Amino acid sequence: MKKLLIVSMIVVLSAPLFAAGQQESSTSDGTVELRFGWWGNAPRHEKHDMIATLFEEDNPGVTIVREPASWGDYWTKLATQSAAGNQPDLITMHLNESERYAANGVLADLEPFVDQGIIDLSQWSQGAIDTGRDFGVLTRLSEGENSASIWVNLGMVEEYGLDTPDYEMTWEEWQDYFIENQAKLPDGVWMTKDNSYTYVDMAMGAWLRQRVGALFHNESDTGLSFTPEILTEWHEYWEELRVAGAVMPAAVFAEYDGAPREQNPVVTEQYVVEWMSSNQIVLTQDLMESELQLHRMPTMPDGVNKHGEWTSGAYLSVSADSDYQEAAASFANFFVNDWDAQDIFNAEHGRPGNNMVAERLAERSSPLQQAFFQLTADVLDTAPVRTSLSQYNSQIVTALETVGEEIAYDVLPIDEAVAKFFRESRTIFE
């Protein structure tokens, strides 16, 4: 009797330890449980939830376990889960993260499901399909493409009698535009923000692709793609704008960095020109009276590439460890191709890969949404496909932001900051 008591107590006390291992077992009644992870905010969670419900209604026996997270938490969580082989069956991917997951075999090859007809890419342009490849393998289906872009607040242009910039202008033309028109603005209003230390991955990334024909790292990922002279050039461009008073000073901008969309300075009309991902423009426009106009990133006609920006977005991947790859692939297909699903999703991450869907969405959309689709198509046509990302990319970008801040806050002169960057970055590639 005593023995029985002891054994049963041990079982009870140890139960929590073993429970953790139980969650992955499949349900016994033949139904399929798919875990679906994505990042976003409340409205985006709602869209994903509605699409999952729609799929569950069409496919009795399939349950989708929702695993939403914020952008930052999502990647921390996914990295930890994947290291333990416990990632969701359906993984929302991003171009900046996909390679390391693909390289480690986390993402399933989707080509077999295309061959079997589970995934239908007949309405997709080759370019849209190819953005979903890592090392040549189709690991992702695009949920929507967007790119870096420039927005101009036309209400402010009219109010202060500024010139209207062209759809495409060179870096020098933009610089002249900012400096000349700053004179027409009152105190406390600026032409644009200082991208020397913020939005570095996109703005400086695009500039480097034009200037040296590569992102931050060299082809073999053993060093940087640029020299101290080239980094100095980049900072001198922004220094001229700072001296002319055409960019919002760092101390003022700090207040808006990471602030919600409705406090963005282009919405509150504290500067005229914003640099941001093109897919954000429609939601931002909804918050303001003034009209926004969409422009390409600056061009460099005498550079290695004339255009430097690239399209990216969110992608759907299937876990290579999933027990239900087929069901997961079928859901992914539903998500990106089904009109009812796309009707709900409404180009949340950008122009959809499916051309029929994109056209149908464009028909009913605002002129601004159409302009955004057009700009994305233009980038796909004219800018080179983005080459692979350095495995040290975030470390390089952080270091560039840090020295950029030191320059913008006048802590260090450009030459010393550049020297410091090159001194510290030598350990990155060790």
Place this chain on the structure above:
Amino acid sequence: MNSTTFKPKRRKQYYTALLFMVPWIIGFLVFIGYPLVYSFWLSFTDFRLFRDPNFIGLRNYVNMFTVDSSFRDAVSVTLRYVFISVPFQLFFALLLALLLNRKIVGITIFRAIFYIPSLLGGSVAIAMLWRLVFGAEGLFNQVLLTLGVQAVEGLSWYSDPNVNLWTLIALRVWQFGSPMIIFLAALKQIPESLYESARIDGAGAVAQFRKITVPFLTPIILFNAVMQLNSAFQTFSPAFIISNGTGGRLNSLLFYTLHLYRVGFVESRMGYASGLAWLLVVTIGTVSFFVFWSSNRWVYYNE
């Protein structure tokens, strides 16, 4: 009873006890012991998530002190934060405990009210609220401007790299509740008779405080100091929320743990992050040791 009949029973009891401890031992080994040892090993490797670790000797530790200027920023921010906020926090906690030790009608209500900030604590919601209160257009500036302090116009107390650390120090000092409660309990333990006899001998309030209250409180001051030092060194969420996870402009809010998080989870450099974590453990241990060591000179145990 001779030893041969006694032993097996003892042994049986021993095994039974061990059996009962098994769940805890397994939990400790799996969730604490193994990660601890493994991270110590990782700190001597170049481990990145998804990539096999290679042994690189002391290079992580050498790099911290020679090339990583963010590390220097993080150490400086954290030391200033810890050694400014903790003394202030303990001072306020003691001050309020003394006030709340009076026999006034409704004193328990006051005690509850003063404890509220600690209940809210350094939670995410409060850090978000502080962003609104201490922004350039925030409540704090509006109050100062109505009082005629023009200098604060446009000054953001959480984003300006010159002042934002002070905002976080204030946030910590504001959470004086738990040391306050502990001080209050200790104050209740001081025998009233000591004060009575001191008063009869003509000791004033200041003398009573210095000669009776403070000596009796020293063990509690030691306890609170060690606890608060430990938690201050490990502060993470307020800096993470207020700086949006970036560590603030010019690394002004780059707390040590935030730097560790960024290196590990943003840059995937787990080997280096393990090294940073171990240095933190050693630092906290050393500081605690010195506090205990010095306590021989100033702590009075009423034994």
